[in-house]
Each structure stands twice: as C-alpha cells, then as structure tokens.
Amino acid sequence: MDQVVGPKYGSRGGAGKAYNQSFAREVYRNVDSGEEIKMCMQCGVCAASCPLKEKMDFSPRKIFTLIRAGQREKVLSSQAIMLCTSCYSCKVRCPRKVPVVDVMHGLAHYALRQGYKPRAETALFGQKFWGNIYRLGRIDEKDVALRYFLGHGLGQGIKLMMENKNMGIGMLWYKRMKILPERPIKNVKSLRKMLDKAKAMGKGGAV
Amino acid sequence: MDKKLGVYICTGCGIGESLDIDALKKVASKEFKAPVCKTHSWLCGTEGVEMIKADVAGDGVNTLSIVACSPRVKYDVFDFGPVLMDRVNIREQVAWVLPAGDEDTQMMAEDNMRMGLVKLNKSTPPEPYQAENLSKTVLVVGGGFAGMNAAVGAAQAGYPVLLVEKEANLGGFMNKMNKRIRPPYKELKPVDLEDQIKKVEAEPNIKIFTSAQIEKIAGGPGVFDVTISQNGSSTTERVGSVIQATGWKPYDANKLEHLGYGKFPNVITNVQMEEMAKNGKITRPSDGKEAKNVLFIQCAGSRDENHLAYCSSVCCLVSLKQATYVKEQDPEAAVYILYKDIRTPHQSEDFYRKVQKDGGIFIRGELNAISEDGNKNLSVEASDALLNETIQLEELDLVVLAVGMVPTSIDETALNLDYRQGPGLPVNKYGFPDSNFICFPYETQRTGIYTAGCVRSPMETAICAEDATGAALKTIQCIESTAIGSSTFPRSGDMTYPEFMMSRCTQCKRCTEECPFGAINEDEKANPLPNLTRCRRCGTCMGACPERIISFKNYSVDMIGSMIKGIEVPDADDEKPRVIALICENDAYPALDMAGINRIPIDPFYRFISVRCLGSVNLVWIADALAKGIDGVILLGCRKGDDYQCHFIKGSELANTRMEKISETLGRLALEPERVRVEEISINDYDRLPVILNDFMARIKELEPNPYKGF
Amino acid sequence: MGDKKSILIVGGGMSGLTSAIEAAEVGFDVVIVEKNPYLGGRVAQLYQYFPKLCPPNCGLEINFKRTKSSPRISFYTLAEVEQISGEEGNYQVTIKTKPRFINDQCTGCNKCAEVCPVERSNDFNYGLDKTKAAYLPYAMAFPMQYVIDGSVCHGKACAKCVEVCNYQAIDLEMQPETITLNVGAIVWAAGWNPYDAVKLENYGFGQYANVITNVMMERLCADNGPTQGKILRPSDQKEVEKVAFIQCAGSRDENHLAYCSGICCLASLKQSTYVREKNPNAQAFIYFIDIRAQGKLEDFFVKVKQDEKLSLVKSKIALITEDPATKNLILEGEDTQSGERIRETVDMVVLATGMEPATATVKVPAEVAYDDYGFIVSDQDQKGIYGAGCIKRPADVAGVVQDATGAALRAIQSVVRR
Structure with a gap:
C-alpha cells in the first residue's frame, strides 16, 4: 500500500473509523423523516435547544453526523434518540427546517424495531405514559408518576415520591395538576382504535 | 490675462463677531492693492451672490477671493463661471474654533487671507491638455x-x-x-x-x-x-x-503531492474534472470505470500559507457543481466533500442546500493522509472536526482537488x-x-x-x-x-496638468521613478518624457523635483513657497510661534473642517496649507519656511503601507521618505530635526487632530524660537 | 452627449452614488433620488470598513467631491419614486419629496438646533441617542444642510428657530412636492435593511437591553456616535469586557432569510477588533457556522483570529437569557467541534443580522423581476431598469461599487440605444 502523508497532521497511527453511506441510506429509507437529516449543516442549535441536553449521550446534531459517518451501532444504541419529549424547540429553531423531533422519534422506533432496547428507566416511563394515554386519552400526571415510581418497587417508589414531593405540591399550587383523578376523554374508544392501528403499522407504542 | 482682483468677505455665521473685519479689509486693499474689496453679512445669500456677479459682469472682476466658509460647502453658490477663484476659510478654521476678538484669532484670519491672495497671484486659469489624434477605441x-x-x-x-x-x-x-x-x-x-x-x-x-x-x-x-x-x-x-x-x-497541482496529485492516477484537479464531465462520463483515469465514490478536497492549496494564502472564492461552488455531475450520472453514487468552511455567499447558499438534498456528504476537517490500494482505489484518512474523530474514507474511485485560481x-x-x-x-x-x-x-x-x-x-x-x-x-x-483634457479619478474634472520646464532639468530621474502612475517615461539621456494623459494630477513629480521645474497652472512650488513667505512671522519676543501644517486636501482638510463644525478648539499658531497630496510636498517649502523663521512644519497625510489609504497610492509614503532626508537641510540651518514631523491622520480623526497639533506645538515650544525670525 | 436623456438613480448610498458619478463622468446627466435627508446611505453609518479598518467617510469625501465638481449630477433628498411609466429610453417618473423645512440657504451655523426645544430619537444612531428636532444628520453630512423632523416639531406655535435664523432658511410651512421627470434609464439602488432582529425570538433583542445588532455596534464604536466611540452597553453605560457576536442572526435560516448575507462574518471579525482595540483587556467571542472570508479577505480572518482574546466557536447559539440582576446575558449552545455544551455569560451580545433588500418590502413601481427573496434579478434581457448593489445580492463595499459601475454602463446603453 502506497501512502502519502499530509505535511500538517500526519496519519494518526492507523486507520480512523471508516466512513460509509450504507447506514445513512438505511436511515433515509426506513426512518420517518430520515431523509431530512441530509439538510443538516451542523450548526448545533438543536443541541442547545433541548431541555434534556444534559441527559443525552449525543446531541441531535451529533447523531446526524454519526449517521452520515455510518456509525450504526453508536446511533441505534444511543440513549439520546429515546429521550425526546417532543418539546419542539429544536424543530422550531432549526435553520434548515429539519424536523428534528420527528427524526429522533423515527430513529427511536427504528432502533426498537431493530431490537435495541432503551434504558430500563426510559422504557418504564414510556410504558406508563403510553398506558395512561391509552386508558384516558390524556395524561394524568399524578397517575403516571405514581405508576412510574412504584414500577421501581415499593421501597424505591416511596423514596422517589418523597424526592419529588415539592414538585407535585408546586404543580398543584399552580393548577398544573388536579387533586382528583382525570376522567377519560370523550369517545376514548375511538382513540384506542386509532392507536391500535398505528401500532399495527409500526408507528406507535411505548418506547 | 490681466487680473482684476475682487475680495469678498462674509461676516455671517459668527465671523463678524469674531474678527476685526476692517483690519481684514486692509490686508486686501493695502497689502494686496485689491481694487475691489467688499463685505456682506450673508455672502452666500442672493444679495451677496448678486453683488459678486455684478462685479464680475459689470466691473471686470475676474479674480475672486471668497473669504468666508470652507470650500467644502456652498460650492454651488459660489460658482461664477470661468474666473479665477479661491476660497479662504475663516469660518470652520478660524471663527468657529478660536476665541472671538482675540489677537491670535485675527492674525490667523489675516494670514489665511494673505495666503489665499498670494495663491491667486500665482495662479493662471487652466488650459486643458489636448492630445492629438485621440482614439475612442x-x-x-x-x-x-x-x-x-x-x-x-x-x-x-x-x-x-x-x-x-x-x-x-x-x-x-x-x-x-x-x-x-x-x-x-x-x-x-x-x-x-x-x-x-x-x-x-x-x-x-x-x-x-x-x-x-x-x-x-x-x-x-x-x-x-x-x-x-x-x-x-x-x-x-x-x-x-x-x-x-x-x-x-489553476494553481499548479504538481505542488500538491501531499494530496496525492501526480502520485495516484485517480487524484485529479477540479479543472480535469470539469473537462471530463464535458467530455461525457466521469470515470477513474486508472481504468476508465465509472466513478461511484468521489471525494472532493476543498482548499487544495488555497487558504494555505505554503501555497495560496487567499481563498479562491469559487471552489466551493465549483465542487458543489461537480458533485451534481456525479449525482446526475448516478444518484446512488457517494459524494463526499471535505471542507474547512463552506463558502457559498449570498443567494448561492441555495445551491449548497441543493447538493445536501441530493445526498452530498459534507465533512468538516482536513486530510491527514491519502493512499492507494492495488486496484488503484484511494483511501483517505482525515480528521473530522465535527465527529471529533479520525476517519477513514475507503474505496474512493476519484479524489478531486479543488485547486484555486492564480x-x-x-x-x-x-x-x-x-x-x-x-x-x-x-x-x-x-x-x-x-x-x-x-x-x-x-x-x-x-x-x-x-x-x-x-x-x-x-x-x-x-x-x-x-x-x-x-x-x-x-x-x-x-x-x-x-x-476634454480632464483628469480621471480621483481629481475628476481637474483641467490642470504638470508642465515641465525642461531647460532646467538635471536628469535626476526622481520624477520618473516616483510617479505612482508610471506617467513619465525617460529618453536615453534620462530626460523625463511625460505622457500627460496618463497623469492623475497628484503633483508627486512636483514634490520630487529638486529643481522646481514642474508646475501646474494653479499649483506650483513657487506658489506654495510664496504663500509660506506671505505668512507674517512675529518676533521671537512676542512668544507667538508659527507652525505650518501641510495637510492633505482629501482627508486632513475635511477632518479640520469637522473639528470646526464640532467647535473643537485648534491652536492659533498653526497655519494650514492644503496640498493635493503629501506626495506633492517639495522639500524646498520646508527649507524656505524654516529659513524664514517658521518654528516647525507638520505634514498631515493618509495612512501608508499595505493598507494604504492615499488616493495617489504612494504620496504619503514618499513624503515620509523625503522627510527622513530633511535632517540634512535642517543640519545645514543648524536647526533641530524635531521641527519637522509627519503624522498619519484619517478623515474621522477630527477629535485626535487637535491632540496631534497640541502635542507638536508643545514640543516646538520646548525648543528655542527659530533663530531665523526677522531675516 | 447633450441631447441624450438623463439617467435616474434611485438611492444615494454607495451603489447609487457610484452609478451616478461614474455615468456623469462619462458625460451623461444623472438625477439621484434619495429618501434620507443626506447622501451616503448606510456606509455613512459605519465606523470602519473591513479589511483595512479605514473610515468610510474617506471614500465618501472623494465621491462627494466628484459630485460637487460634476455639473451633470443633480439630486433630491427626502425624496422617493412614486410612479414610473413608459419604456426604455423614455420613462415618466413621479417623485414625491417630503418637506425638509429648511431650504438651501442654510449655512450650517447650528443656531436652529441650539434653540430648538424638542428632541427626537436619532435614527442615524439607530435610536441610541437623541437629536433636536432641528438637526444635522451627522457632522460630515452632504449636503451640509440642516433638517427639521416634522413629526415632532411644534411648528409655528414654537418657531424659535425661525427667529434665530439669519438666513431665511427655515420655512415651517414647507409642503411635500411632486416632481415629474423624463429619463432614459433607471438604476434602482435602494439598498438594504438590516433584518428585523425582533423576529429572532430566542435572542431577546428588544427585550434585553444589552442585545444589540451589528449596525448598532458600528454606531456605538464610531467617534461621532452616541457614546463618542466608547463601547458602553445600553443597560448601564458600563464599558464592555466580554462581548459575544452571533453570526447568521437571521441569515442562512429558512425561518428567516434563507440566503447568506455575505458580509456579516467579516463585519463581526472587524467589530471584534473594535472591542479589542478599545479595551485591551476585553474578550470577544464569535459564534459561527462557517466563516466566509472570501478572496484576500481571508488575510483579515487569519490576522484577526490570531488574537488570543478572541474565541471563534463553531456553534449556532440556541438561546440567550438575561440575568435580571446584572443585565448580563447567558448564551447557550453547543460547541460543535468538541461536542461540549456552551454556557457563556457576557456583558453584551451583538447579533450579526443580515441584509434584506429594500425591494423585499417596497417594490419598484414598474415591471421588474425578483428572486425568491425579493432581490432584483440581474437579467440581461430586462432593459431600461437596472438593479445596482445590495438590491441584487448582499455584498461588501468593493462588490457594490463593482456592480454599480456595471449598472451605470447598462443605463448608458439604454440611453444610447434610443
């Protein structure tokens, strides 16, 4: 093998990670809005717009560049794609109008389909959240929280409840949460039908 | 031409309150024997202007001295056709910046007027230079x-x-x-x-x-x-x-061996890529197979101090264009663009988006190494700045170097x-x-x-x-x-041109060497051969000439020299030093005007003489001034060097070089070299201007008065 | 060329002035129509040009001198084109002028401003300070003629200025005028407007005092600006020690201006030198996507980035918030090269807002082609009315001069053809 070494940098000792486009193509084909990431110009506005930026292992921007680089394993096993809470800050601010939220969700679903698992925490929360929606057609915050906390086991659940006590009181105080249980929305059965159908199409379900 | 001088003094805008106008009139009528000398409290008003017009039309006045505001204003009002006219600034330069009723204020106004009247004395109406057999081709x-x-x-x-x-x-x-x-x-x-x-x-x-x-x-x-x-x-x-x-x-790619050029057949330049696309298929030079994996390397030699330090501006767009060729040939082909910054300014950003949409992969980073395998496939190792990793691009069919423009x-x-x-x-x-x-x-x-x-x-x-x-x-x-015999930029409309009194030329070559525009050729005996239509009328040749043989009709060594001689120099006992400021008319003069408009006080011991460019300043003026008892000379001109601001390119630089040689003259007169200073000033420096002037004046006051006073 | 029709130049900024002077010096009559009370346009408001860091007034002075010495140039200030009819070689143009309330007998003596009791927000300084209702737009203004802001002047009820003016220059009853001209060609050089930074909601312009725009920064640094060239932040007039520049504030953004405004990178690099020069201890940050320093402007970029107290960070800032106690600003973003989070607190933020063509809001009252963004399309088949300068694409001064000189020739061709 004949090699010329650049004068400024020099080879960093052996090959770097191989770039290839096969994963990018896989994403374009199989992930909802996947093709939109082509437009990303790596400005990073999404990264800092995300309320969960501190929890994410990779920012959306980094996810996109990893996809282009072909780093399939890193992307599909990343926690970042599972964490999106659909606040839409990134999507609204993206200067290239990449629907970051949709792509992140798309990636999460694709990862699940490919057998990747979210963190237990994330999965548990998603499961309880989904259950709530399915049952009520809306979110009853205290119900979701309660189920999520207790999902950790009784002792741990009580500990978590105590830790989050002040937030709960605050939410009650500011009327962000009701004391009484939420009632199901009108015609919740029709909603369930829609959700079932979506799930059958591979577009829904708890992450 | 028989000159009939008319002097018109405006007393409006605070001038009348500031100065003794009768004394001013005496300068005109007694010292300069002006046959007509009138004042008006609103000279630029209809009545004032009509008064002057009547004198021009009815009284044969053909040489006008308008003693009023700066020539930068009311230029349209004080326009009396083909007469000799000079504007003496006693508003912005005197009445607005010096204390009213003060002796020094009055002296400055009178000296300004003297200089203006000498200028008129020494001027004749320009006759445009008419070359023969002009072509419009x-x-x-x-x-x-x-x-x-x-x-x-x-x-x-x-x-x-x-x-x-x-x-x-x-x-x-x-x-x-x-x-x-x-x-x-x-x-x-x-x-x-x-x-x-x-x-x-x-x-x-x-x-x-x-x-x-x-x-x-x-x-x-x-x-x-x-x-x-x-x-x-x-x-x-x-x-x-x-x-x-x-x-x-195109920049010579043979110098880009570190990018594999000349070493690997499948490394080509963007020019070769363009020709290949024009001829049909984009293929691998090594075996003629269609290129499916293509890497563009941006700034190949550009933005690189070892090659072209500048940015060639178009290479980003060119690579985007060529990426499109590859994608048009095969939408499934892989196109990578390794870049430092994508530079698609203004609306061309749209094309960057297009190539992204077509699937071009942009990698911000730099190449570390390039290699080739047995099948002539290329492999590139690069540092990817956004992944923050070293990456490897394998099995590339073609690497296109975006070389710059020379x-x-x-x-x-x-x-x-x-x-x-x-x-x-x-x-x-x-x-x-x-x-x-x-x-x-x-x-x-x-x-x-x-x-x-x-x-x-x-x-x-x-x-x-x-x-x-x-x-x-x-x-x-x-x-x-x-x-029409007019100068081009920046003295557009100037009908004067330099005239050479060849009989006194000593063939010293200074004018031919120093002309910033190469206007003067030389014959074999080193006589200057001016090509007057090349001339921009800056007067650099006039400043260069030690024999003072180059003159314009309204600008000459003699004229400025006489103006300097016209300045009254008080005795040493009066403790009123005199310093001449030779100022560039393009920047320093307006800056002085701005100081006036902002009513920023100026030292009254200065006498300002506006010059076409510092390049036109002849050393003899400085020698003459100092020999007459003037205490110091300051030259205010534009920035020189790489980012020069001189509109005649080399004027301020030449002035500096010449002033370095002034010490010889000063030595001959047994005067201190500090008496001459050159300062760079820009048009916006009107607040710095008084500081520069005061600083120099302070230095001059530290020295003994010029011993040549009274000679 | 005496029998040839005149050329109308709309806009007296760098492009319009250039087109006008260049055509006039060939020998054609030109008429400039300028909406401001002075010529010079936006460059007159700049402190320095990149890359030479030289004052715009220097080149303007030469151009004004050429304007004064050319008998072929006439101009209207406070004027706008209302109507155009006709065709190449023969246009009827209606121009509407606003009253200046001060005629050309004004000598610039400043007495009116001295006695004027009313103040107005100084638009020349982007509202950063005030002038009297009778004012000179700026010290080097051409024409050197005062103007009265009719929207705040008390009119005849006050008339203090009328009393003190010795030159019968003030007419408080001056009325708008309509002028019609017959011209052979039109150059539209109405220039650009800074993109409205209020629309960039996450950056808090208009909400946080210390978030300003790049055009305001020029005034803040200018010796003849509201702070006499000291960079004092608006909230408390404190000298700034940490300034952040945010690139592509509205540009390269499909939610705002999808194109690149071309000059903002260099403008911010330049402004970072202001910060560093005026306060050697100050720190500057430039947050960018790509640095676009084309041609030999690259030299300037290379030179400026050597400054150790300037940090160039590849990041589009996502959010600016204000610390209500200090009025400092907190920037959040991602350093896309390291992947690290950015949380930087600075004294002042300068938004590098982009250029919007004047025709994005006010169209030419005639058949003219525009691109998606409202820029006039440079189409060789479109004859008689020509765009010049930033009305065609965002460009720096040299680029604008180049373009406006070309437009002048096209206009001449139109006049010659007929």
Whole structure:
C-alpha cells in the first residue's frame, strides 16, 4: 500500500473509523423523516435547544453526523434518540427546517424495531405514559408518576415520591395538576382504535 | 490675462463677531492693492451672490477671493463661471474654533487671507491638455467570459472595440466548462458559449483578433499605440483605453503531492474534472470505470500559507457543481466533500442546500493522509472536526482537488506596456493588480488601463459579467475625460496638468521613478518624457523635483513657497510661534473642517496649507519656511503601507521618505530635526487632530524660537 | 452627449452614488433620488470598513467631491419614486419629496438646533441617542444642510428657530412636492435593511437591553456616535469586557432569510477588533457556522483570529437569557467541534443580522423581476431598469461599487440605444 502523508497532521497511527453511506441510506429509507437529516449543516442549535441536553449521550446534531459517518451501532444504541419529549424547540429553531423531533422519534422506533432496547428507566416511563394515554386519552400526571415510581418497587417508589414531593405540591399550587383523578376523554374508544392501528403499522407504542 | 482682483468677505455665521473685519479689509486693499474689496453679512445669500456677479459682469472682476466658509460647502453658490477663484476659510478654521476678538484669532484670519491672495497671484486659469489624434477605441486583452462581456459592454455603448485573444477561439476557460452555476442557484445551467461568442461576433463595433498577442502598448489614454501580433505579422492600432481580462490559471497541482496529485492516477484537479464531465462520463483515469465514490478536497492549496494564502472564492461552488455531475450520472453514487468552511455567499447558499438534498456528504476537517490500494482505489484518512474523530474514507474511485485560481497578471507579458516602470500592472503580494481597494476597486496604478474578471480577484461567472461591464464603463469614461483634457479619478474634472520646464532639468530621474502612475517615461539621456494623459494630477513629480521645474497652472512650488513667505512671522519676543501644517486636501482638510463644525478648539499658531497630496510636498517649502523663521512644519497625510489609504497610492509614503532626508537641510540651518514631523491622520480623526497639533506645538515650544525670525 | 436623456438613480448610498458619478463622468446627466435627508446611505453609518479598518467617510469625501465638481449630477433628498411609466429610453417618473423645512440657504451655523426645544430619537444612531428636532444628520453630512423632523416639531406655535435664523432658511410651512421627470434609464439602488432582529425570538433583542445588532455596534464604536466611540452597553453605560457576536442572526435560516448575507462574518471579525482595540483587556467571542472570508479577505480572518482574546466557536447559539440582576446575558449552545455544551455569560451580545433588500418590502413601481427573496434579478434581457448593489445580492463595499459601475454602463446603453 502506497501512502502519502499530509505535511500538517500526519496519519494518526492507523486507520480512523471508516466512513460509509450504507447506514445513512438505511436511515433515509426506513426512518420517518430520515431523509431530512441530509439538510443538516451542523450548526448545533438543536443541541442547545433541548431541555434534556444534559441527559443525552449525543446531541441531535451529533447523531446526524454519526449517521452520515455510518456509525450504526453508536446511533441505534444511543440513549439520546429515546429521550425526546417532543418539546419542539429544536424543530422550531432549526435553520434548515429539519424536523428534528420527528427524526429522533423515527430513529427511536427504528432502533426498537431493530431490537435495541432503551434504558430500563426510559422504557418504564414510556410504558406508563403510553398506558395512561391509552386508558384516558390524556395524561394524568399524578397517575403516571405514581405508576412510574412504584414500577421501581415499593421501597424505591416511596423514596422517589418523597424526592419529588415539592414538585407535585408546586404543580398543584399552580393548577398544573388536579387533586382528583382525570376522567377519560370523550369517545376514548375511538382513540384506542386509532392507536391500535398505528401500532399495527409500526408507528406507535411505548418506547 | 490681466487680473482684476475682487475680495469678498462674509461676516455671517459668527465671523463678524469674531474678527476685526476692517483690519481684514486692509490686508486686501493695502497689502494686496485689491481694487475691489467688499463685505456682506450673508455672502452666500442672493444679495451677496448678486453683488459678486455684478462685479464680475459689470466691473471686470475676474479674480475672486471668497473669504468666508470652507470650500467644502456652498460650492454651488459660489460658482461664477470661468474666473479665477479661491476660497479662504475663516469660518470652520478660524471663527468657529478660536476665541472671538482675540489677537491670535485675527492674525490667523489675516494670514489665511494673505495666503489665499498670494495663491491667486500665482495662479493662471487652466488650459486643458489636448492630445492629438485621440482614439475612442477600447482595447480588450483576453477573449474569455470577462473579456467578451467587457467588449460587448463598450460596443453597445457606442465605442469601437478591439478584442485580442491569444487562443484560436474566444471563450477562454468556458471552452472547458461543462455547466454553469449562476443565479438563481437552483440548478445547473448550460454554458451557452456559442451564443456568447455569436453575440460578440454579431457586434459591428467589435473587431476580433484571435491567436493574437499584444507585442507592445505605448502612449497613454486616448493615444495608446498598440502593436498586435497575429499569425506572424504585426499591426499597430491606436486605442483610447485598455481592459486587461486575461483571466486566471489553476494553481499548479504538481505542488500538491501531499494530496496525492501526480502520485495516484485517480487524484485529479477540479479543472480535469470539469473537462471530463464535458467530455461525457466521469470515470477513474486508472481504468476508465465509472466513478461511484468521489471525494472532493476543498482548499487544495488555497487558504494555505505554503501555497495560496487567499481563498479562491469559487471552489466551493465549483465542487458543489461537480458533485451534481456525479449525482446526475448516478444518484446512488457517494459524494463526499471535505471542507474547512463552506463558502457559498449570498443567494448561492441555495445551491449548497441543493447538493445536501441530493445526498452530498459534507465533512468538516482536513486530510491527514491519502493512499492507494492495488486496484488503484484511494483511501483517505482525515480528521473530522465535527465527529471529533479520525476517519477513514475507503474505496474512493476519484479524489478531486479543488485547486484555486492564480491571476495571469503574475506574468507581466500580457500587456507589454512600454512604460519606464515596467511592462505590467503593479500587483499586490498575491499577484492581483493592485487597486484603490475598497472604495474604488477599478482604479489600478496605470491610468486608462482597467482589469476585469478573475485577473482582478477570483469571482463566479455572474459577478464576472457585471465586473466586466463596470470595467467597460471605466474605459469609456477615461476616453471621454481625456478628450476634454480632464483628469480621471480621483481629481475628476481637474483641467490642470504638470508642465515641465525642461531647460532646467538635471536628469535626476526622481520624477520618473516616483510617479505612482508610471506617467513619465525617460529618453536615453534620462530626460523625463511625460505622457500627460496618463497623469492623475497628484503633483508627486512636483514634490520630487529638486529643481522646481514642474508646475501646474494653479499649483506650483513657487506658489506654495510664496504663500509660506506671505505668512507674517512675529518676533521671537512676542512668544507667538508659527507652525505650518501641510495637510492633505482629501482627508486632513475635511477632518479640520469637522473639528470646526464640532467647535473643537485648534491652536492659533498653526497655519494650514492644503496640498493635493503629501506626495506633492517639495522639500524646498520646508527649507524656505524654516529659513524664514517658521518654528516647525507638520505634514498631515493618509495612512501608508499595505493598507494604504492615499488616493495617489504612494504620496504619503514618499513624503515620509523625503522627510527622513530633511535632517540634512535642517543640519545645514543648524536647526533641530524635531521641527519637522509627519503624522498619519484619517478623515474621522477630527477629535485626535487637535491632540496631534497640541502635542507638536508643545514640543516646538520646548525648543528655542527659530533663530531665523526677522531675516 | 447633450441631447441624450438623463439617467435616474434611485438611492444615494454607495451603489447609487457610484452609478451616478461614474455615468456623469462619462458625460451623461444623472438625477439621484434619495429618501434620507443626506447622501451616503448606510456606509455613512459605519465606523470602519473591513479589511483595512479605514473610515468610510474617506471614500465618501472623494465621491462627494466628484459630485460637487460634476455639473451633470443633480439630486433630491427626502425624496422617493412614486410612479414610473413608459419604456426604455423614455420613462415618466413621479417623485414625491417630503418637506425638509429648511431650504438651501442654510449655512450650517447650528443656531436652529441650539434653540430648538424638542428632541427626537436619532435614527442615524439607530435610536441610541437623541437629536433636536432641528438637526444635522451627522457632522460630515452632504449636503451640509440642516433638517427639521416634522413629526415632532411644534411648528409655528414654537418657531424659535425661525427667529434665530439669519438666513431665511427655515420655512415651517414647507409642503411635500411632486416632481415629474423624463429619463432614459433607471438604476434602482435602494439598498438594504438590516433584518428585523425582533423576529429572532430566542435572542431577546428588544427585550434585553444589552442585545444589540451589528449596525448598532458600528454606531456605538464610531467617534461621532452616541457614546463618542466608547463601547458602553445600553443597560448601564458600563464599558464592555466580554462581548459575544452571533453570526447568521437571521441569515442562512429558512425561518428567516434563507440566503447568506455575505458580509456579516467579516463585519463581526472587524467589530471584534473594535472591542479589542478599545479595551485591551476585553474578550470577544464569535459564534459561527462557517466563516466566509472570501478572496484576500481571508488575510483579515487569519490576522484577526490570531488574537488570543478572541474565541471563534463553531456553534449556532440556541438561546440567550438575561440575568435580571446584572443585565448580563447567558448564551447557550453547543460547541460543535468538541461536542461540549456552551454556557457563556457576557456583558453584551451583538447579533450579526443580515441584509434584506429594500425591494423585499417596497417594490419598484414598474415591471421588474425578483428572486425568491425579493432581490432584483440581474437579467440581461430586462432593459431600461437596472438593479445596482445590495438590491441584487448582499455584498461588501468593493462588490457594490463593482456592480454599480456595471449598472451605470447598462443605463448608458439604454440611453444610447434610443
């Protein structure tokens, strides 16, 4: 093998990670809005717009560049794609109008389909959240929280409840949460039908 | 001409309250024997102006001294046709900045007036220089895209054009171009070179010379004699002005071995890529197989201090265009672009988006190493700045180096100017013709010769077309100005020109060497041969001449010298030093005016003399001033050096060099070298100006009074 | 060329002035129509040009001098084109002028401003300070003629200025005028407007005092600006020590201006030199996507980035918030090269807002082609009315001069053809 070494940098000792486009193509084909990431110009506005930026292992921007680089394993096993809470800050601010939220969700679903698992925490929360929606057609915050906390086991659940006590009181105080249980929305059965159908199409379900 | 002097003093705008007007009048009537001397409390008002007009029409007054505000204002009101006129500024320079009723204020006003009246005494009305057998033809050197556009531009404005192209066909680089990228930057456009050429050929005003070269250009604007060689024979044609549109060359990729060029067959340049696309398929040179994996390396040699330090501006767009070729050939092909910054300014950002949409992969980073396997596939290791990792691009069919543009002006033989100062346009450190950048980018250092297109700076085709059109305007403008004997930029409309009293010339060559515009040739005995249509009337030659033989009708060594002599120098006992400030009329003078408008006090011991450019300052003025008892001289001019602001390019620099030699003169007079200072000042420095002046005055006051006072 | 029709130049900024002077010096009559009370346009408001860091007034002075010495140039200030009819070679143009309330007998003596009791927000300084209702737009203004802001002047009820003016220059009853001109060609050089930074909601312009725009920064640094060239932040007039520049504030953004405004990178690099020069201890940050320093402007970029107290960070800032106690600003973003989070607190933020063509809001009252963004399309087939300068694409001064010179020739061709 004949090699010329650049004068400024020099080879960093052996090959770097191989770039290839096969994963990018896989994403374009199989992930909802996947093709939109082509437009990303790596400005990073999404990264800092995300309320969960501190929890994410990779920012959306980094996810996109990893996809282009072909780093399939890193992307599909990343926690970042599972964490999106659909606040839409990134999507609204993206200067290239990449629907970051949709792509992140798309990636999460694709990862699940490919057998990747979210963190237990994330999965548990998603499961309880989904259950709530399915049952009520809306979110009853205290119900979701309660189920999520207790999902950790009784002792741990009580500990978590105590830790989050002040937030709960605050939410009650500011009327962000009701004391009484939420009632199901009108015609919740029709909603369930829609959700079932979506799930059958591979577009829904708890992450 | 028999001069009849009329002096008109305005007492409005606070002048009357500040000064003893009767005493001022006495200067005119007693010292200068002015037959007419009138005052008015509103000289620029209808009544005041009518009063002057009546004197001009009825009383035969033909030499006017308007003693009022700065000549920068009310220029339209004080316009009395073809008379000699001078404006003496006693408003911004005196009444607005010095204490009213003060003795020193009065002395300054009187000295200003004396200087103005001496100036009129020493001036005669200009007679424009009329060259003979003027041509209105425009010569365009280079028949590429810029040259063709320039030729059509001038032709359609009604001017005959000679278009000289060294190749057999017009079109230049466009002959190699596959497609064009141009507004609205949504998709690639055909080159349409045939249409362009047809348009040129159809233009009756354009005479085309192909396979032709410029052997020599002699003369000057209006009277350039151009020798064109074609097919072994030469013809000489007279033209009025010249456009150099000789274009660019790709940077020599053989110097880019570190990027694999010349070493691996499948590493090519963007120029080769363009030709390949034009010829059909994009393939691997090694085996002719279709290229499916292509990497573009941006800034190949550009933005690199070891090669071209500048950015070639268009390579990003070119690679985006060529990426599109690859994708059009096979939408599934992989296209990588390794870049430092993607530079798609203005609306061309749209095309960046298009290539992203087509699936181009952009990698911000730099190449570490490139290698080739047994099948001639290339592999590139790069540091990816956004992944923050070292990456490997494998099995590449083709690596395209986006090499930059080198101006053809580096090679001086395109124009073969018969100029004492060399055959080409003076160039900047990168070989692009130097110009009065930023505000006047067309103004080269050779009058009547303009540049267009990529020889001037790298530019995309759409901008090139506009640029060439602008250059065409400058050529016809130069032709028309020359025809009436007027100067071109920046002293547009100036009808004076330097006259050489050759009988006293000592062949010292200073004028021929120092002219910033190469206007003066030399004969074999080193006599200066001025080409007056090349002259920009800056007076640098006049400043250079030790024999004082170069003069303008209204600007001469004698004139300024006499003005200095006209200044009253108080005795040493009076403790009123006198310092002369020679100030550039373009920047320092307006700055002084601004100090006036802002009522910032100025030291009253200065006497300001405005000069065309510091380059026109003759050492004899300084010697004379000091010999007469003036305590110091300060020169205020524009910034020099790489980012020079002098509109005559070298004026302030030359003044500096000359002043370095003044110590000799000062030594002869046994005076301290600190008595002469040169300062750079810009037009906005009106608040710094008093500081500079006060600082110098403080230094002068520390010295003993000039012992030559009273001589 | 005496029998040839005049050329109308709309806009007296760098492009319009250039087109006008260049055409006039060929020998054609030109008429400039300028909406401000002075010529010079936006460059007059700049402190320095990049890359030479030289004052715009220097080149303007030369151009004004050429304007004064050319008998072929006439101009209207406070004027706008209302109507155009006709065709190449023969246009009827209706121009409407606003009253200046001060005629050309004004000598610039400043008495009117001295006695004027009313103040107005100084638009020349982007509202950063005030002038009297009778004012000179700026010290180097051309024409050197005062103007009265009719929207705040008390009129005849006050008339203090009328009393003190010795030159009968003030006419408080001056009326708008309509002028019709017959011209052979039109150059539209109405220039650009800074993109409205209020629309960039996440950056808090208009909400946080210390978030300013790049055009305001020029005034803040200018010796003849509201702070006499000291960079004092608006909230408390404190000298700034940490300044952040945010690139592509509205540009390269499909939610705002999708194109690149071309000059903002260089403008911010330039402004970072202001910060560093005026306060050697100050720190500057430039947050960018790509640095676009084309041609030999690259030299300037290379030179400026050597400054150790300037940090160039590849990041589009996502959010600016204000510390209500200090009025400092907190920037959040991602350093896309390291992947690290950015949380930087600075004294002042300068938004590098882009250029919007004047024709994005006010169109030419005639048939003219525009691109998606409202820029006039440079189409060789469109004859008689030509765009010049930033009305065609965002460009720096040298680029604008180049373009406007070309436009002048096209206009001449139109006049010659007929």
